[in-house]
Amino acid sequence: MKKICPTCKREYRSIENFCTKCGIELVKEQNKCSEMRTELCKTMIFADEDMYCSICGAPTTYWKDEIEGRKRW
Ligand SMILES: [Zn+2]
Numbered sequence: 437m438k439k440i441c442p443t444c445k446r447e448y449r450s451i452e453n454f455c456t457k458c459g460i461e462l463v464k465e466q467n468k469c470s471e472m473r474t475e476l477c478k479t480m481i482f483a484d485e486d487m488y489c490s491i492c493g494a495p496t497t498y499w500k501d502e503i504e505g506r507k508r509w
């Protein structure tokens with residue numbers, strides 16, 4: 437799971453807590469559809485454990501990170 441700075445939108449890893457540019461606390465990135473194949477996908481926010489978009493079936497952003505993390509290692 438990623439964290440993002442609410443001000444500059446820069447991405448950080450989950451172990452980081454503050455933005456290195458703004459010095460403000462990072463927020464957890466929401467679990468969303470990774471492909472946004474339909475307009476409806478853009479409005480959907482899924483639970484942390486959800487793995488696929490309920491609208492189009494694409495992996496959620498959390499799950500996609502997980503899959504890519506596994507490939508890397
Ligand atoms: Zn920032």
Ligand SMILES: [Zn+2]
Pocket residue numbers: 469470471472473474477489490491492493494
């Ligand atoms: Zn979708």
